[in-house]
Amino acid sequence: xxxxxxxLLVEDSPNDVELTLAALERCQLANNVDVVRDGAEALDxxxxxxxxxxxxxxxxxxxxLDLKLPKVDGLEVLGEIKRDAGLHATxxxxxxxxxxxxxxxxxxxxxxxxxxxxxxxxxxxxxxxRDLGMFWAVLNEPPPHxxxx
Amino acid sequence: MSAETLxxxxxxxxxxxxxxxxxxxxxxxxxxxPIGHLFLVDPASGAIWCxxxxxxxxxxxxxxxxxRAAQKAEYISDLMGxxxxxxxxxRVTENGGSRHIGNRVIDGASFDVFAYETEGAIAVECExxxxxxxxxxxxxxxxxxxxxxxxxxxxxxxxxxxAAQCVRSITRFDRVxxxxxxPDWTGVVVAEDRNDVLPSYLDxxxxxxxxxxxxxxxxxxxxxxxxxxxNYTPLLIDPPLHPRTGRPIDLTNSTLRSVSPxxxxxxxxxxxxxxxxxxxxxxxxxxxxxxxxxxxxRPVNYSRRSACxxxxxxxxxxxxxxxxxxxxxxxxxxxxxxxxxxxxxxxxSHFSTGLVSRTDDLLGVVRAAGAxxxxxxxxxxxxxxxxxxxxxxxxxxxxxxxxxxxFQTDRLSSECELNEEVSSRASGLLAISISQLHDSFxxxxxxxxxxxxxxxxxxxxxxxxxSPRASFDTWRETVRGRSKPWQIAEVDAATELRTAIVEIVLxxxxxxxxxxxxxxxxxxxxxxxxxxVSHDLRAPxxxxxxxxxxxxxxxxxxxxxxxxxxxxxxxxxxxSAGKLVDDLLRFSQMSRVTLNKLPIDMNALAxxxxxxxxxxxxxxxxxxxxxxxxxxxxxxxxxxxxxQNLIENALKFSRDRTPATVEIGGWxxxxxxxxxxxxxxxxxxxxxxxxxxxxxQRLHRVEDYEGTGIGLANVRRIVERHGGRVWAEGxxxxxxxxxxxxxxxxxxxxxxxT
Numbered sequence: 056x057x058x059x060x061x062x063l064l065v066e067d068s069p070n071d072v073e074l075t076l077a078a079l080e081r082c083q084l085a086n087n088v089d090v091v092r093d094g095a096e097a098l099d100x101x102x103x104x105x106x107x108x109x110x111x112x113x114x115x116x117x118x119x120l121d122l123k124l125p126k127v128d129g130l131e132v133l134g135e136i137k138r139d140a141g142l143h144a145t146x147x148x149x150x151x152x153x154x155x156x157x158x159x160x161x162x163x164x165x166x167x168x169x170x171x172x173x174x175x176x177x178x179x180x181x182x183x184x185r186d187l188g189m190f191w192a193v194l195n196e197p198p199p200h201x202x203x204x
Numbered sequence: 205m206s207a208e209t210l211x212x213x214x215x216x217x218x219x220x221x222x223x224x225x226x227x228x229x230x231x232x233x234x235x236x237x238p239i240g241h242l243f244l245v246d247p248a249s250g251a252i253w254c255x256x257x258x259x260x261x262x263x264x265x266x267x268x269x270x271x272r273a274a275q276k277a278e279y280i281s282d283l284m285g286x287x288x289x290x291x292x293x294x295r296v297t298e299n300g301g302s303r304h305i306g307n308r309v310i311d312g313a314s315f316d317v318f319a320y321e322t323e324g325a326i327a328v329e330c331e332x333x334x335x336x337x338x339x340x341x342x343x344x345x346x347x348x349x350x351x352x353x354x355x356x357x358x359x360x361x362x363x364x365x366x367a368a369q370c371v372r373s374i375t376r377f378d379r380v381x382x383x384x385x386x387p388d389w390t391g392v393v394v395a396e397d398r399n400d401v402l403p404s405y406l407d408x409x410x411x412x413x414x415x416x417x418x419x420x421x422x423x424x425x426x427x428x429x430x431x432x433x434x435n436y437t438p439l440l441i442d443p444p445l446h447p448r449t450g451r452p453i454d455l456t457n458s459t460l461r462s463v464s465p466x467x468x469x470x471x472x473x474x475x476x477x478x479x480x481x482x483x484x485x486x487x488x489x490x491x492x493x494x495x496x497x498x499x500x501x502r503p504v505n506y507s508r509r510s511a512c513x514x515x516x517x518x519x520x521x522x523x524x525x526x527x528x529x530x531x532x533x534x535x536x537x538x539x540x541x542x543x544x545x546x547x548x549x550x551x552x553s554h555f556s557t558g559l560v561s562r563t564d565d566l567l568g569v570v571r572a573a574g575a576x577x578x579x580x581x582x583x584x585x586x587x588x589x590x591x592x593x594x595x596x597x598x599x600x601x602x603x604x605x606x607x608x609x610x611f612q613t614d615r616l617s618s619e620c621e622l623n624e625e626v627s628s629r630a631s632g633l634l635a636i637s638i639s640q641l642h643d644s645f646x647x648x649x650x651x652x653x654x655x656x657x658x659x660x661x662x663x664x665x666x667x668x669x670x671s672p673r674a675s676f677d678t679w680r681e682t683v684r685g686r687s688k689p690w691q692i693a694e695v696d697a698a699t700e701l702r703t704a705i706v707e708i709v710l711x712x713x714x715x716x717x718x719x720x721x722x723x724x725x726x727x728x729x730x731x732x733x734x735x736x737v738s739h740d741l742r743a744p745x746x747x748x749x750x751x752x753x754x755x756x757x758x759x760x761x762x763x764x765x766x767x768x769x770x771x772x773x774x775x776x777x778x779x780s781a782g783k784l785v786d787d788l789l790r791f792s793q794m795s796r797v798t799l800n801k802l803p804i805d806m807n808a809l810a811x812x813x814x815x816x817x818x819x820x821x822x823x824x825x826x827x828x829x830x831x832x833x834x835x836x837x838x839x840x841x842x843x844x845x846x847x848q849n850l851i852e853n854a855l856k857f858s859r860d861r862t863p864a865t866v867e868i869g870g871w872x873x874x875x876x877x878x879x880x881x882x883x884x885x886x887x888x889x890x891x892x893x894x895x896x897x898x899x900x901q902r903l904h905r906v907e908d909y910e911g912t913g914i915g916l917a918n919v920r921r922i923v924e925r926h927g928g929r930v931w932a933e934g935x936x937x938x939x940x941x942x943x944x945x946x947x948x949x950x951x952x953x954x955x956x957x958t
Binding site for chain 2: 068070071073074077152173174176178
């Protein structure tokens with residue numbers, strides 16, 4: 056199982072966590088989904104520090120990142136990921152609540168890989184998550200593995 | 205008239221007076237009447253510089269000795285004594301009038317001595333006293349009688365008649381007139397006292413040129429003047445020029461001044477041998493004259509003239525108080541109406557409504573027959589007024605003249621070209637401007653008042669520049685194109701009304717501006733609120749839909765039919781709510797997005813939208829008729845939304861037609877470009893056309909045609925943000941056409957809404 060990279064979901068709303076997990080489940084991916092509830096946790100997880108010191112899984116194959124997060128904002132997390140030499144190759148998909156936020160994001164030009172506006176109609180949501188899950192996790196070639204200290 | 209005509213006599217127009225003045229100024233005649241002696245004297249030494257002397261040959265036999273002495277004297281003290289110069293210097297002031305030094309008897313002849321300053325010299329005048337001693341009541345008694353009579357309440361005409369009587373008692377002339385100047389300096393004889401020797405001139409009018417500008421100016425400064433014999437020969441002053449100035453001597457303040465030969469001719473034409481006039485001054489202006497005429501030559505000495513001057517001054521005071529009283533009375537009568545108008549305007553939404561709702565007061569406040577209130581929203585007329593077209597013409601003419609607050613005329617047709625029908629209704633015009641920038645005026649009209657007036661001779665009768673009117677026979681004129689003149693109280697009422705209206709308008713404008721500010725702020729708040737609410741609502745609806753679907757999937761086997769139905773309903777409702785929220789979000793975004801106007805190829809855009817909207821382009825289900833569309837200058841993203849909404853609507857409402865026809869066309873005018881989308885679908889009832897573009901307004905049931913009712917509201921909002929307009933036509937069952945038009949602009953303009 057060590058080879059299979061996790062999917063990291065950064066989402067603060069419990070309902071949205073549940074819905075996203077249900078959608079991902081439908082995809083029947085082999086990958087595990089790890090969930091963190093705010094930006095600070097996300098960074099701890101990614102840097103393997105704090106509560107996640109002992110994490111022995113590799114870098115996530117994709118990070119599903121909500122925009123509005125407590126403690127550390129989604130944008131900040133994104134920024135850190137992209138600035139970090141070890142992390143910046145990690146694909147990040149921003150989840151936004153509205154198209155306007157999406158426009159907002161675009162101006163930051165932080166090198167985000169994809170957007171999903173969380174649609175009201177669940178079918179669409181399922182499809183969107185599913186497509187992402189399939190693409191990044193199964194079909195996509197993960198970046199070359201880097202040695203971790 | 206005991207007044208002076210210049211050799212440059214003109215017809216009635218007053219502008220030419222100034223030309224005439226230059227030709228023969230009457231204050232420097234260079235000669236005196238043969239009724240005394242004039243000495244121009246050095247104020248310091250008393251040396252006699254110039255002189256004019258009345259001698260025996262001028263029929264003044266009793267001063268032979270003095271005459272010879274006066275011819276030779278080098279100093280005034282030689283003639284008048286050593287203290288004379290000192291006395292004169294003490295009495296005379298620079299620019300002051302003539303001073304009566306006293307009565308002197310020299311070598312058996314009795315003189316009235318006068319002195320005045322003239323450009324650095326002193327003129328000493330010795331007027332021979334020649335008229336017989338008085339019999340009958342003294343001047344004093346006569347004047348006191350006059351004062352008493354006019355102190356009692358009296359009308360203006362009574363007081364004027366008493367003055368004429370009084371002056372005639374003093375002078376014993378054949379005819380005494382009170383002559384009053386009108387605003388254009390035409391003179392009217394308003395009172396008269398006479399015997400039968402000379403004809404009556406009562407009510408006659410005389411043109412302004414009879415007493416031209418230069419004469420009127422002199423009469424303001426020097427209040428009395430007389431000609432004792434129309435056939436006199438003038439005595440030249442020797443030498444003629446003032447030694448200090450080198451110019452002819454200024455005799456404005458002279459008692460002996462000689463008059464123009466033209467004036468003497470005038471007197472002879474009028475049949476008078478002697479004349480005298482005294483100025484009636486009000487506030488330093490010439491109100492009129494007391495004019496005295498005698499058939500035969502007749503002297504008038506200083507004391508007589510002085511007594512008449514007193515009458516003139518008393519008269520002036522009395523006239524002033526009578527006129528002031530009349531104006532005050534008039535004001536009082538008008539003020540009631542003014543107050544009513546003010547009260548009504550304060551209650552009304554607009555001052556014009558207030559004014560026209562009180563017709564009687566609006567007309568009565570200035571005693572007009574008709575009125576018009578002109579505002580940017582239109583013209584409202586009350587009473588007897590010209591047609592709106594004529595009123596517009598009058599307003600246009602007024603606007604071309606210099607800016608004004610209050611304008612009045614009693615002869616509009618002489619200044620503004622009007623046809624006869626208008627002229628009869630609007631000979632008199634009183635106008636106030638509320639705002640000339642925004643075309644707001646109130647106009648009052650008076651009709652033509654046809655009067656017959658009598659002139660003392662044909663006012664246009666002038667044989668040539670050098671001879672005055674020959675005939676003074678009454679000449680009748682029918683005056684047309686004039687109304688009853690506007691009184692001071694009436695013009696004042698109009699002025700005050702103007703001030704009140706301007707204040708009201710300003711106050712309203714301020715209130716409006718404040719209200720606007722509040723509205724804008726409230727709007728901003730509302731939009732921010734609706735945006736944030738919509739945004740926050742999305743998540744819960746998303747959750748409802750998601751979990752409801754998960755539940756359905758999970759328990760599908762265990763659910764009854766009704767159970768399925770309930771879950772489906774929950775899901776549908778939540779999706780619907782989510783859509784509503786999305787629509788609201790987009791709608792409130794509309795006003796915050798900056799417009800980026802570009803020229804758009806509408807045919808290309810229509811094609812794109814059609815491709816997206818038509819699921820099966822090859823089939824016969826939908827027939828497209830897209831014509832040649834004009835280019836539009838607008839924001840491409842927003843225009844796409846407009847077309848999308850209209851085309852989606854067209855398809856939605858015509859989907860049960862075979863075929864569903866959607867037609868798109870348009871045209872370009874000078875100022876706007878119009879596009880329309882027409883379908884052959886369900887249509888709508890024109891009775892509800894006003895609701896079509898409202899937010900969340902639907903004209904169909906949701907089970908018949910889905911939708912939140914915000915699409916058209918979006919269209920309208922976008923188009924109106926471009927400065928355009930939307931409208932629609934339709935009938936039930938016969939399809940609908942939706943139009944929108946945007947301005948055909950050339951220059952790109954970035955619009956930012958607050």
